[in-house]
Amino acid sequence: MKKTIVFLLTIFLGHNLQAQGKSDFFQEIKTEKIASDPSVEWKNFGPGMSGYCEEFWNHPTDETVMFMSPDMHVSYGSWDNGKSWQSLKDPDGLGHDMKRVLDIEFSLQNPDYGMAIDWNGWVFETIDKGHHWKKTRELGGSHKDVNIDPNDPKSFEKGWYYEQQGTRLSELSVDPTNDNIWYAGAGDFWNVKSNHRSAENPNGIFFKYAAYGSIYRSMDKGKTWNKITKGLPEKTDVGKIIVNPNNNLDIVMVTNYGLMLSNDGGLSWTKGGNGLPSNLPRDLTSYYDQKTGEFVLFVVDQTVYEEKGTTITSKGGVFKSTDGGENWSNITGNLFFDMTALHSTAEVDRFHKTMGYWFGISKNKSKEKFSSLPTKILPVFNRLVVNPLNKNEIYVSYNRKHDFTFGPGDVWRSLDGGKTWVTCARYGPYWKGNNDLEYWKNRNNPTGTNIEFAHLQTYMNGTSGSSGNRMMSIDPKGNVYIGIDQQTLKSTDKGKTWKQVDDFETSKGSNKWIGRGDSNLPGRFMLLETGIKNRRILCSGEHGLWQTTDLDGWPDKQAVAVEQIEGQVHDHSGNHGAHSISTVAVHPNDPNTIFILAWRQEHRGKLRKTTDGGRTWKNIATIFDAANNSWQSVAAQNSLLIDPNNPNNMYFCSTTRKISEIGGGKAQELTKGGYGFYRSFDGGFSWELSNTGFHKNASVRRIIMHPDQPETLYAALNDKNGGLYISKNKGSNWKKMTIPSVINSVNNVFIDRNTKDILISTGQRGGTYEEGGVWRSTDNGKTWQQIFKAPFVWQAETSPVDSKLIVISAAGQQVSMSGEFMNPGVYLSQNGGDNWKKINKGLGQPDKIVDVKPDPYNKDVLWCAAWGSGWFVTYLNGATEGWAE
DSSP, X not given: OHHHHHHHHHHHHHHHHHHHHHHHHHHHHHHSOOOOOTTOOOEEEEOTTOSOEEEEEEOSSOTTOEEEEESSSOOEEESSTTSOOEEOSOTTSOSOTTSSEEEEEEOSSOTTOEEEEETTSEEEEESSTTSSOEEEEEOSOBGGGGTOOTTOTTGGGGTOOTTOOBOBEEEEEEOTTOTTOEEEEESOTTOTTTOOOOSSOTTOOOOTTBOOSOEEEESSTTSSOEEEOTTOOTTOOEEEEEEOTTOTTOEEEEETTEEEEESSTTXXXXXXXXXXXXXXXXXXXXXXXXXXXXXXXXXXXXXEEEEETTEEEEEEEEEEESSTTSBOEEOOTTOOBOGGGOOOHHHHHHHXXXXXXXXXXXXXXXXXXXXXXXXXXXXXXXXXXXXXXXXXXXXXXOOTTTSSOOXXXXXXXXXXXXXXXXXXXXXXXXXXXXTTHHHHHHTTOOOSOOEEOSTTHHHHHHSOSOSOEEEEEEOTXXXXXXXXXXXXXXXXXXXXXXXXXXXEESSTTOOOEEEOSOOOOOEEXXXXXXXXXXXXXXXXXXXXXXXXXXXXXXSOTTOOEEEEEESGGGOBTTBOOOOXXXXXXXXXXXXXXXXXXXXXXXXXXXXXXXXXXXXXXXEEEEOOEESSOTTSBOOEEEEEEEXXXXXXXXXXXXXXXXXXXXSOSSXXXXXXXXXXXXXXXXXTSSOEEOOTTOOTTOOEEEEEEOSSOTTOEEEEEOSTTOEEEEESSTTSSOEEOOOOTTOOOEEEEEEOTTTOOEEEEEBOTTOOTTTOEEEEESSTTSSOEEEEOOSBEEEEEEETTEXXXXXXXXXXXXXXXXXXXXXXXXXXXXXXXXXXXXXXXXXXXXXXXXXXXXXXXXXXEEEEEESSSOEEEEEOTTOOSOSOO
């Protein structure tokens, strides 16, 4: 009896010591930032820039260094001429730093020193050429200044961007002669999606989330900043600031109220623009010859349209100044279109859409009112660069997708200082078909396509040219970078050809891609067991379905090559593939039979099926629809499952509380379908909701099938009154299981196939630290032990080959509470949860890892998917071999 007491006491004390150790660890990760294990580094395998790149910058003196700011809250840098990209974000941060960067500038005295400004009005500093960034100042005001809750998913409708924390500034500039002097301009000038000009609003659109009417100046390298308003209209929106290198008191600034000049170092401003017909500048750049002191400014003036009977005239264009911005001369040359010579239905349609917006009428009304197409008309240009080695080599571009503009081509180039121009970025059927050859021949303009895309090539060959160019930059050697559709492109031959710098193709024409690290793809669910050992299937937002493939002789054996099997690869002949895939399942008896569900864009709300491994697809069921645009969302769909014993039995869930979805916010109102647990007993052709036993307004985020009993299902409900439910009859009815009362929301449920342990991931974005974490039951849910503590955990899974290996995704909290938990990210335990280490190194969005899994065959390999930066792989225990056998 005494021996038994001693033995039990030893166990009790041992557990207490372990618990005390864990308690210290969890208090530490809550209150102070801890570093990731440096031996574990994630590699972003892409695919590369499968998303829109809003901004791009080249280092002013080092052509190998460049930076980009894609639209999915990530930012990247390259220090090897675009061969590889790394995240600029702190992997051990809260995920808010460098989230949407609006400008990056570097010193001309010290090439390692630079500053950046993001959408919050936060200023960042680097001393190592952009490898690392440190926040130094919050120049933007608070959301409290405009009485907006940034955690409200509908905050944008109220004038505040979701997750933004400060008021926006749009421009950053450094004195080229003195890197102690910096300028920042208020506004949201470069928001091409929403900040459009028109006859009614020639000065643009104003938003509550942006600051206006001022610039900031620092004379001590950003330690202190002074706000300057003298001479500036109250709603001044700043686009570009350029300091004269021959006299740093003279400054030229582009604003929505015209070109502004200062002759006292920015302390006061007067309106300039003599010679500009509209004086509504869209972009400004400069050329400077250090040897001669020649300083030339170039500006794009807003195109303004005027009625002339049944047709339209325009004014605007490209201008230059050789006297510091006092006077401007026209170098628009032949940038005008003859719309009667362009036999393109798409461009004529875009022309009337542009006129409709400018005059405040409908597109159809424009067609009626302006029945005579103009023979000399300007589109709306919005980007401008000049070769720093040649003042006569100038590029100007527009964005046909998001701005209101029109015309074949996306980038125009002049080699003679603006006397003549050619369109030098050409893709799609119009150029592929060599349309209007005589017209372009008379303009001395090349025809045919000259852009080499990656996996988007099929789609871009078929698109009508509506993709649009989002950004443009030029490096110190004169190489030009643009962003057409969802690809970053580079020209080294003055725009004669363009090649993407986002992905490597394993061999020419293979369509197997290895990402270079700059993914802007919304990573979604990953299916790692697919019936084919070396095949992993990967879901994405906007870019369809992918599978891993062989490296095709690629030298890096730890690289991951992928190929698209649904999506843009099938966008041809008027038929489009599904682009935004929620979840995927493979038939248990036939690995070539795959099912997918899509939540937005093409084939949304459909169950889509292939029986030939993804070569062809067809819709076999329509489950959801909504009264909104076809590119918008229907219900969020998760956990598509197939009964291995009877594959006609299929299940999934539709979720109302979308904690990790791209759209977020409230659940869509549906015209077809509903929310909760869905099941089919005929192989997916017909579906029924089966929510009996769930509480009212339940949000079913994940379901899982018992590994030995397919008729037994578990459901994780993540609403504020959520919990864990079980059904032992294929979901005919559900029963709530008993879990610790402190838990309010269950985000994920997982069952270890070997031990049958149940893991639940709990917590809420705005919940308490105590209610979250990972809980484990080793007795079928009778009792529970908390093995990981964090306020908001999205997922926890064990390895199929080693039950002691557990990976966890701990998400960031809502903006107003983010400082209360300092260490979101991926955590790893290799001893069953006794010890944990953070493994965020290399991750671009550690606070938003939507899926994380151990490899099902190799315990030294982990995979994860990020909310807006694609997919990642990492190797453990010093592994040197690749993941595939």
